[in-house]
Amino acid sequence: xxxxxxxxxxxxxxxREDPDIASAVAAIRTLLEFLKRDKGETILGLRExxxxxxxxxxxxxxxxxxxxxxxxxxxxxxxxxxxxQDLSRCKKMxxxxxxxxxxxxxxxxxKVAKLCHTFIKDGAKILxxxxxRVVLRVLEKAAAEKKxxxxxxxxxxxxxxxxxxxxALRKLNVPVTVxxxxxxxxxxxxxxxxxxxxxxxxxxxxxxxxxxxxxxALCSKTHNKxxxxxxxxxxxxxxxxxxxxxxxxxxKYKADTLKTVQNLSEEHPIxxxxxxxxxxxxxxxxxxxxxSAVSDELIKLYL
Amino acid sequence: MLFQLxxxxxxxxxxxxxxxREDPDIASAVAAIRTLLEFLKRDKGETILGLRExxxxxxxxxxxxxxxxxxxxxxxxxxxxxxxxxxxxQDLSRCKKMxxxxxxxxxxxxxxxxxKVAKLCHTFIKDGAKILxxxxxRVVLRVLEKAAAEKKxxxxxxxxxxxxxxxxxxxxALRKLNVPVTVxxxxxxxxxxxxxxxxxxxxxxxxxxxxxxxxxxxxxxALCSKTHNKxxxxxxxxxxxxxxxxxxxxxxxxxxKYKADTLKTVQNLSEEHPIxxxxxxxxxxxxxxxxxxxxxSAVSDELIKLYL
Numbered sequence: 001x002x003x004x005x006x007x008x009x010x011x012x013x014x015x016r017e018d019p020d021i022a023s024a025v026a027a028i029r030t031l032l033e034f035l036k037r038d039k040g041e042t043i044l045g046l047r048e049x050x051x052x053x054x055x056x057x058x059x060x061x062x063x064x065x066x067x068x069x070x071x072x073x074x075x076x077x078x079x080x081x082x083x084x085q086d087l088s089r090c091k092k093m094x095x096x097x098x099x100x101x102x103x104x105x106x107x108x109x110x111k112v113a114k115l116c117h118t119f120i121k122d123g124a125k126i127l128x129x130x131x132x133r134v135v136l137r138v139l140e141k142a143a144a145e146k147k148x149x150x151x152x153x154x155x156x157x158x159x160x161x162x163x164x165x166x167x168a169l170r171k172l173n174v175p176v177t178v179x180x181x182x183x184x185x186x187x188x189x190x191x192x193x194x195x196x197x198x199x200x201x202x203x204x205x206x207x208x209x210x211x212x213x214x215x216x217a218l219c220s221k222t223h224n225k226x227x228x229x230x231x232x233x234x235x236x237x238x239x240x241x242x243x244x245x246x247x248x249x250x251x252k253y254k255a256d257t258l259k260t261v262q263n264l265s266e267e268h269p270i271x272x273x274x275x276x277x278x279x280x281x282x283x284x285x286x287x288x289x290x291x292s293a294v295s296d297e298l299i300k301l302y303l
Numbered sequence: 304m305l306f307q308l309x310x311x312x313x314x315x316x317x318x319x320x321x322x323x324r325e326d327p328d329i330a331s332a333v334a335a336i337r338t339l340l341e342f343l344k345r346d347k348g349e350t351i352l353g354l355r356e357x358x359x360x361x362x363x364x365x366x367x368x369x370x371x372x373x374x375x376x377x378x379x380x381x382x383x384x385x386x387x388x389x390x391x392x393q394d395l396s397r398c399k400k401m402x403x404x405x406x407x408x409x410x411x412x413x414x415x416x417x418x419k420v421a422k423l424c425h426t427f428i429k430d431g432a433k434i435l436x437x438x439x440x441r442v443v444l445r446v447l448e449k450a451a452a453e454k455k456x457x458x459x460x461x462x463x464x465x466x467x468x469x470x471x472x473x474x475x476a477l478r479k480l481n482v483p484v485t486v487x488x489x490x491x492x493x494x495x496x497x498x499x500x501x502x503x504x505x506x507x508x509x510x511x512x513x514x515x516x517x518x519x520x521x522x523x524x525a526l527c528s529k530t531h532n533k534x535x536x537x538x539x540x541x542x543x544x545x546x547x548x549x550x551x552x553x554x555x556x557x558x559x560k561y562k563a564d565t566l567k568t569v570q571n572l573s574e575e576h577p578i579x580x581x582x583x584x585x586x587x588x589x590x591x592x593x594x595x596x597x598x599x600s601a602v603s604d605e606l607i608k609l610y611l
Contacts, residue, residue, distance in 0.1 A: 157490060177574075179576070180465050180576050181489040182464065182520025182523070183519050183520070183580070184523050185520075185522035185580065189551055189552055212489075212491070215492050265485075269494060
């Protein structure tokens, strides 16, 4: 039985050893390990423990994907849990399903890259926002296919994550320019398309992503540039925000901020919500989807 | 002769810098015009044409110190204003004296312009309004001061405005006025717009089409405001009206896009962050100037009247 400290330490270790994996994948590996070590006697108890474990992990990393990934993991493994009388057989089945789930989602980033890179034409100028490992994988694949393209990436305050993205792209020999967050409108007339990642995909087909995404989407719509989102399916979450206020505070700020700060209105939110009307296409491991198709896929996932 | 020019340049630049130091609250264009007036008084030229050339040269020197659009337009307007009646007198010294008087008159007029703008604009701020503004603008500050003095209650969101974080300076000044102010990231403009009632920004230059040139980030703020249907007000003095007609971001000359030091030292400008952008007139609701409250389409008429 893992207690909170062990859980958090295992999660952090996963992130340290492989800085390239999505935090949700690390969370799911942790939950699988927790499942293996769990000594509970009932299925219901097991479910409660897993929910508790997910809550612990969101206390470390407050991103939407950890929360949605955990919930999807739980649903996936408990799909057939009621067929066996014997608890240990049930648990073994759940572990197997857990391994299967983990294997599936580890492949998802490659699937997304395979679908998306064909939309990058030779000579394209791409605009992207902040640091996204999925977008990086897509651009790696396009570069491997010998496409010539150049990238503008926003600096993305307050953590200047965009510079990390620019560094990674320079290693791929892709011409990259870092622009100020304020320069998005200025630079949009020069670009051909916008590709961004997502921290979460909501029921309406909109996305939750690093702050600055919403105004990038608004400006792209006005300039008539395609706005593509690349996201793995474990980021699909059961939320339906209608505006920026509707996104729960627990996602808007970093986990440390939520724990230590009294007055959240003084803090800069780190994510914003982009409505589906501004998104052209979403590239996921379930296929290339329009925003309206997302809710169908979401229902299939969560049922 | 070249040595003489170099000396004059140093004196000119030093006078300009001194003006800015003594009164950090004045517009850099006003400081430039004071400097040009002083240059006019000390000029020892023998012909009117020579005088015009000298003044143009002086304006060019000053734009080498401060590359903002207003210094350039302010200088040109000063020159036009003082030379309107220069051809009537035969005697050069009488002409010069007249030009100096007109120069003083011009300076006096434009020193009043910020108050005129504030007087026109503050009535558009209703009680309980939430205002969004961008970076640091002394005109906007004056407008908000006037509104606060009229006992209006309002709160302000100001963007941090990288790369120089000028927004924080604005926030400080507003806190001194006891106005509740929140600093937001440049990236948070779209996020915060659903909460605000109106957007008020300054301008570094107003172009012929009625659009404006202002700190980078203004264009996307205008785009987002249009989408959210929030009024987008611009406050600018009339000496900022400039003879440019950009159709997009590329059309704005490089000499305005970067700071004067950057233009002198850097080889490859495409590596630098531009510090201004162009906002087309379709995104602007109203412009508040000392010539009155104008729609963007009315700006070209006023510009013609100014420059004729």
